[in-house]
Amino acid sequence: xxxxxxxxxxxxxxxxxxxxxxxxxxxxxxxxxxxxxxxxxxxxxxxxxxxxxxxxxxxxxxxxxxxxxxxxxxxxxxxxxxxxxxxxxxxxxxxxxxxxxxxxxxxxxxxxxxxxxxxxxxxxxxxxxxxxxxxxxxxxxxxxxxxxxxxxxxxxxxxxxxxxxxxxxxxxxxxxxxxxxxxxxxxxxxxxxxxxxxxxxxxxxxxxxxxxxxxxxxxxxxxxxxxxxxxxxxxxxxxxxxxxxxxxxxxxxxxxxxxxxxxxxxxxxxxxxxxxxxxxxxxxxxxxxxxxxxxxxxxx
Numbered sequence: 001x002x003x004x005x006x007x008x009x010x011x012x013x014x015x016x017x018x019x020x021x022x023x024x025x026x027x028x029x030x031x032x033x034x035x036x037x038x039x040x041x042x043x044x045x046x047x048x049x050x051x052x053x054x055x056x057x058x059x060x061x062x063x064x065x066x067x068x069x070x071x072x073x074x075x076x077x078x079x080x081x082x083x084x085x086x087x088x089x090x091x092x093x094x095x096x097x098x099x100x101x102x103x104x105x106x107x108x109x110x111x112x113x114x115x116x117x118x119x120x121x122x123x124x125x126x127x128x129x130x131x132x133x134x135x136x137x138x139x140x141x142x143x144x145x146x147x148x149x150x151x152x153x154x155x156x157x158x159x160x161x162x163x164x165x166x167x168x169x170x171x172x173x174x175x176x177x178x179x180x181x182x183x184x185x186x187x188x189x190x191x192x193x194x195x196x197x198x199x200x201x202x203x204x205x206x207x208x209x210x211x212x213x214x215x216x217x218x219x220x221x222x223x224x225x226x227x228x229x230x231x232x233x234x235x236x237x238x239x240x241x242x243x244x245x246x247x248x249x250x251x252x253x254x255x256x257x258x259x260x261x262x263x264x265x266x267x268x269x270x271x272x273x274x275x276x277x278x279x280x281x282x283x284x285x286x287x288x289x290x291x292x293x294x295x296x297x298x299x300x
Contacts, residue, residue, distance in 0.1 A: 002040070002043060002044075003039065003040065003043065004072075005036070006036045006037065006039050006040035006043070007040060007065075007069055007072070008069075008073070009022070009026065009033055009036045009037055009040070010036075010037050010040050010048060010062075010065065010066075010069065011066065011069040011070075011073060012025055012026055013033065013037060013049075013056070014048075014049075014058060014062065014066050014069075015066075018055065018056055019033055019034060019056065037049070044061070044065070046059070046061040047059050047061065047062070048061060048062035048065055049062055092121070092122075093121075093122045093123070093124050094119070094121050094122065094123045094124070094284065094285065095123075095124050095126060096116055096123050096124065096125050096126065096145055096146075096283075096285040097126045097128075097143065097144045097145045097146075098113060098116075098125065098126070098127050098128070098144065098145065098146045098147070098148065098285075099127075099128050099129070099130060099135035099138060099139065099144045099146070099147045099148070100113075100127060100128070100129050100135075100147075100148045101129075101130070101131070101132040101135060101147065101148065101149040101150060101151075102129050102130060102131060102202075102227055102228065103132070103149075103150050103199065103200070103202055103203040103204065103205075103227060103229070104148055104149065104150050104229075104272065105229040105230075105245065105246055105249060106229065106230050107249050107252055108246055108248065108249065108272065109148055111297055112148055112166060112272065112274075112289055112292075112293055112297065113125065113127070113148070113289065114292075115288040115289055115291075115292035115293075116284075116285040116288045116289055118288070119284055119285070119288055121284065123285065125285075128144075131202070132147070132149050132151070132202075135147045135149075136153065136159045136161065136275070137159075139159065139161055139275065139276070139277060140159045140160065140161065140277075142277070145276065145283055145285065145286065146274055146275070146276050146283070146285070146286050146289070147161075147274070147275040147276075148166075148272065148273070148274060148275075149272070149273050149275055150203065150204045150205070150270055150271065150272055150273075151204040151271070151273070152165075152271075152273050152275075153273075153275050160277065161275050161276060161277050162275070162276060162277070162278065162279045163273050163274075163275055164273060164274040164275070164276065164281065164286070164290050165271065165272075165273055166272040166273060166274055166289070166290060166293035166294065166297075166298070167271070167272055167293050167294060167297060167298025168269050168270065168271045168272070168298060169246040169247050169248040169269070169270050169298055170246075170247040170264055170265060170266045170268065170269060171205065171209075171244050171245075171246065171247060171264065171265050171268035171269070171270065172244065172245055172246070172247045172249075172250045172253070172261050172263070172264045173187065173188075173191070173242055173243070173244055173261070173262050173263045173264070173265070174236060174242065174243050174244070174245065174253055174254075174257070174259040174260065174261055174262065175236075175242045175243075175259060175260060175262050176236070176237065176238075176239040176257070176258065176259050176260075177258070177259075177260060178239055179194075179195075179239050179241070179242065180259075180260050180262060182194070183262065187262055187263025188216055188218060188263055188265070189216075189218070190262065190263075191213075191218050191220045191242060192217075192218045192219060192220065193219065193220065193221065194220050194221065194241070194242055195220070195221050195223040195240065195241035195242065196220035196221065196222055196223065196241050196242050196243075197223060197224045197225075197226065197232050197235055197236050197240065197241040197242065197243040197244075198222055198224070198225050198226075198232075198244070199225070199226065199227070199229065199232065199244070200225045200226055200227035201225070202227055203227070204270065204271070205244075205268065205270050208267075208268050208269070209244070209268060212265065212267055212268055220242070221241075223240060223241045224240065224241060229245070232244075233245065233253065233257065236257065236259065237256075237257040237258075237259065242262065243259075244268075246270050247264055248297065248298060250264075272293070272298075274286060274289055274290055274293075
């Protein structure tokens with residue numbers, strides 16, 4: 001493991017502008033400081049400084065190391081402040097760091113996360129969105145407490161984490177009134193030849209949709225594919241094509257867009273998972289989310 005004392009010497013030197021000034025701040029000799037930085041460079045396998053005249057200048061690797069050092073020592077200060085000034089348990093704010101896969105509908109994500117904000121203990125929710133693989137990497141490094149996804153953690157990934165099923169929902173199809181009037185026949189035959197907006201290939205639902213359309217012998221015109229469900233709905237609201245959303249959000253979609261629900265498929269199922277490093281859930285935020293989802297969100 002990297003020697004953090006050596007890293008601290010490098011950090012002070014880089015921030016103070018030179019060995020002599022850093023030595024004064026650290027109450028050590030320039031020779032000792034240079035030797036400690038040399039050991040750090042040997043450990044990292046690269047030079048962190050280069051000479052430019054009589055001055056030391058950071059190399060590209062040195063600038064990278066400095067960015068990390070800034071974050072490391074900023075976190076160290078936060079840790080020290082947090083532990084030196086403990087708050088009463090009742091008033092201590094619980095930081096809850098959650099990653100949401102970008103293929104999960106924003107409205108579903110909100111409904112899933114909302115119960116965590118209703119805990120008796122004050123909660124500060126720190127939410128981020130991204131590709132599932134990137135979020136799982138953050139979870140493995142304990143930079144996230146939880147990942148919300150529309151697919152379970154694959155056993156092929158070398159991430160020690162556990163799937164906690166939250167629930168499942170069928171898929172509803174919507175069309176704006178003008179487009180609805182042009183549909184012919186009953187659902188799902190009415191989709192044949194019509195413009196259709198689909199989730200992007202990263203969505204767990206997309207493979208199901210492609211297979212379902214093939215089995216039904218339907219050939220709609222795919223006019224758009226979107227990783228972002230909110231963007232897909234926005235195009236649907238403008239009448240650009242029939243669009244899909246989780247059936248659990250059906251009433252919300254109707255109210256917000258003015259579209260009509262033209263049909264629903266129980267074959268097309270979206271499942272949602274809470275992925276955490278805990279096999280047995282102990283984090284209060286994760287407990288609130290899983291219990292509320294299983295009790296109410298996907299029931300009925």
